[in-house]
Amino acid sequence: MNKNIFITGASSGLGKQMALEFASRGYNLALTARREDILVDLKEQIQKAYKVEVFVLALDVLEYEQTQQAIDSAAAALGSIDKVIANAGIGSGGRIGDSGAFVQARDVINTNVVGAMATIDAATAFFRRQGHGHVITLSSVAAFRGLPGSGAYSASKAAISVYSEALRAETYDENIDVTVLLPGYIDTPINNSLKSRPFLIDLASGGRILADLIEKKVKRSTVPPWPWGLVARIIALLPTAVVAKTMG
Numbered sequence: 201m202n203k204n205i206f207i208t209g210a211s212s213g214l215g216k217q218m219a220l221e222f223a224s225r226g227y228n229l230a231l232t233a234r235r236e237d238i239l240v241d242l243k244e245q246i247q248k249a250y251k252v253e254v255f256v257l258a259l260d261v262l263e264y265e266q267t268q269q270a271i272d273s274a275a276a277a278l279g280s281i282d283k284v285i286a287n288a289g290i291g292s293g294g295r296i297g298d299s300g301a302f303v304q305a306r307d308v309i310n311t312n313v314v315g316a317m318a319t320i321d322a323a324t325a326f327f328r329r330q331g332h333g334h335v336i337t338l339s340s341v342a343a344f345r346g347l348p349g350s351g352a353y354s355a356s357k358a359a360i361s362v363y364s365e366a367l368r369a370e371t372y373d374e375n376i377d378v379t380v381l382l383p384g385y386i387d388t389p390i391n392n393s394l395k396s397r398p399f400l401i402d403l404a405s406g407g408r409i410l411a412d413l414i415e416k417k418v419k420r421s422t423v424p425p426w427p428w429g430l431v432a433r434i435i436a437l438l439p440t441a442v443v444a445k446t447m448g
């Protein structure tokens with residue numbers, strides 16, 4: 201069984217919860233984020249509770265060229281890497297044209313698109329050398345529609361979904377799987393200051409659903425699949441007037 205997982209952004213929210221959830225299922229972990237001290241504490245917490253190996257490494261996904269080295273180091277430490285989860289991401293508010301909005305938007309694109317692309321590219325190169333692997337991308341239901349006040353975030357998540365779909369076609373004849381996950385609202389620091397969080401689910405449930413979908417190697421799914429699988433498609437079709445008056 202292939203049981204070694206590399207996660208970016210494992211110091212908080214979904215990355216941390218997936219680490220705990222996969223550890224409870226017997227997976228060994230390579231955990232990365234900028235805040236290494238949190239990863240060291242998380243490693244201790246996991247190893248007290250579960251008999252799994254945990255490798256931690258500071259990684260800023262904006263240091264694009266370091267990601268390949270991080271995956272190689274993690275594989276050397278754990279023996280292989282079977283799944284890479286491109287999870288690190290940031291959110292931001294701000295309407296286009298407002299003061300400071302562009303700088304925030306650029307940061308969102310650099311982290312959520314270019315940083316995630318660097319992770320996915322490095323993972324794919326590694327999996328080709330190894331002969332197998334599974335790439336997992338954290339997109340968002342925000343990818344279904346450009347949401348007012350979250351233009352850069354919506355654009356970043358649409359971009360990384362489409363990029364990952366191209367990868368699925370490129371690796372069609374290879375032993376590489378590609379999963380794109382599009383969460384709605386799961387209770388984490390990225391969204392806990394928002395006024396409205398429809399269909400919010402708690403972090404533990406979110407972690408379980410994400411891990412189930414990843415183990416099933418689904419190609420693409422909202423998280424949770426219901427009701428977001430339907431709601432996100434409806435949001436994509438709403439007239440602009442409705443979106444402008446009710447969202448953002």
Ligand SMILES: NC(=O)c1ccc[n+]([C@@H]2O[C@H](COP(=O)([O-])OP(=O)(O)OC[C@H]3O[C@@H](n4cnc5c(N)ncnc54)[C@H](OP(=O)(O)O)[C@@H]3O)[C@@H](O)[C@H]2O)c1
Pocket residue numbers: 208209210211212213214215232233234235236259260261262287288289290291311315338339340341382383384385386387388389390391
């Ligand atoms: N929670 C939701 O409802 C939801 C919904 C849709 C999509 N998502 C996506 O799920 C992913 C995780 O979000 P979350 O809710 O868990 O948010 P979070 O609690 O704020 O965690 C974000 C993680 O990303 C890491 N990160 C940010 N910038 C980084 C960088 N430059 N290099 C490396 N790591 C970086 C952070 O670690 P450090 O600060 O230690 O580096 C942190 O561990 C994101 O891609 C987000 O867009 C979440």
